Amino acid sequence: MIHAVLFCSCCFLLDGVFGVETDEIDVSVMEGDSFTLRTGLTDIQSDDEIEWRFGSSRTRITRIAAGNITKYDDEYFRDRLQLERQTGDLTITNVSNEHSGVYQLSIIINNKKSIKRFSVTVYAPLPVPDIFSDNSQCSLSGERSSRIVLCSVLNVSDVTLSWYKGTSLLSSISVSDLSISLSLPLEVEYQDNNKYSCMLNNPISKQTTHLDITQLCHTCSDCDLCFDTPEAVMRLVVTALMGVAAVAAVVLLVNDIRRVGRTHTIKQ
Template sequence: MIDALDLFCLNFFLLCGVASVETEIRLSVMEGDSLTLRTGLTELQRDDEVEWRFGTSRISTITAGNITNDDETFKDRLQLEEQTGDITVTNVSHEHSGVYQLSIIIRNKKSNKRFTVTVFAHLPIPVIFSDSSKCSSSPERSSRILLCSVLNVSAVSLSWYKGNGVLSSISVSDFSVSLSLPLEVENQNKNTYSCVVNNPIRNQTTHLDISQLCHACSDCNLCFDSAEAVVRLIITAVVGVAAVTAVVLLANDIRTVVKEQTIKP
C-alpha cells in the first residue's frame, strides 16, 4: 500500500505542474492470493485518465469515465476500481509476475508508477528421512544421518535448526528443483531439531525430536523410519503372496499328476 508521504509527493507534483514523476514499488505475493495495485488517489474526476500496462500490453484504462479491460492474460481475474483507478488481480499465478506500469493524467499533468511484482509458489512441507545405512557402528558414538527434503521449489532456502539457531542452510534461485540437506545427530541427543523451508513471504517447518527415532544403532538394519518401514512391509507382503501362490500351484500340479497316474491301466 502507498503511504502518506508517497501520496503527498504525488499530489504535490501533480498540482505544481511538473510534467512527469515516476515512482517504483516492489511487491511480493503468494500464488492464489489477490494482488492490489493502488494509484494513491482518493477520487478521479471525469476528465482524469488512468492507464495500466503489464509489460508492453495495455490491460486497463479509464478515459472520460469509461472503463476498458484489454488484456486476455488476466481474463476474469482483473478488477478495476472506478473511483480511485486501483486494480486488483484475483487468484494470481506465476504468469502474473512482472512489471506493471501506471500512467495518470490529471489536468494535463502526467505521473507514472512502476510496480515490480513477484509471485511465489506455495511452499511444500519439508520431509525428514532417516538414513540408517549411514549409522555409526562405534559404540562410543552412535549416530545417524537425517535428510530433509523438499520437491519442486524455487527462490527458497532450506535450513536445519537446533532450537532457534541455524545449523546449516542451502538456497536456490529461480529454477524449480528439489533440495535436500543432511544433518548428523547422535541417537542419545535430547535436543529438538527443525527443518525449515522459506521464501521472502512465508515458511514451512517440520519439527523433529530425536527420541522419536529408534534409540540404538548397533544394528543399522533394524533402524529405519516409518516410510522405509511401510516399503519393507509392502515388499514382505508381496513376497508372501507370491510364495503362497507358488505353493498352491505346486499342490495342484501334484494332484493332477497323481490323478493321471491313477487313471492309467
C-alpha cells in the same frame, strides 16, 4: 530525415519534462489470492487520465479517461481485473504465476505525467518438508552413536530450506527461479534432547516439520522400522512377500513328496 530526427528529439524532451518515474515497488502474493496496486489518488477528476500496462511489452490492460473506464481484452486478466473509479487502484483476483511481472501506472493530471512501476511476484503454495533417515550411513558401522537425517522437498522454486536447533539456524540452502528438489542433511546424537525442526519458506509463507529424535534407532539393522518412508515400506512389503513365497514353496514340496509316496505304495 532531418525532420524525423528533430521530431524524435522533441518527443524525448517532452517525455523528460512531463514523465516522472519512480522506483519499482515490490509486491508478493500467494497463488490463488488477490493483490491491489494503489495509485495514491483519492478523487480522480473528469479531465484526469489513468492507464495501467503490464509486462515487458507494456501491454495496455485498462484505463480511465474522461471519467470512463476501459478494459482491454486480454486472456491473462479476463474476469480477474477490477479498477476503482475514484482512485484508479488496480485489483487482480485469483492470481497465478502468469500474473507475475511489472505493472506500469501512468497518471496525467493538469497535463503533468507521472509513472509508477510495481514488480509483482506470485508464489506457489509450499509443500510440507519430509524428514527421513539416510540409510546409506549404515554401511559405515553396525552401531553408531549418531544418525544422519535428511530434510527434503520436491519441485520447489524461490525458497529456502533450513535446519533449526530450537530457534538457532544450523544450516540452509536456497534456490531461485528453477523448479528443483532440495535435500539438507543433519547429524544428530541419539541421546540429544534438543528440539530440531526443518523449515521451508519464501518471502510470504513457510512450512515446518519437527524431528522426533526418539524415533531414531540405535542400530542400523533396525533403521528401516523407525522411519515411515516409501523405501522402508517397500522393503517390508518385499520381505513379507518373500516369506509368503517361501512358505508356499515348502508346502508344495511336502505335498509333492506325499503324492509320490502314495503312488509308489499303490504300485507295490
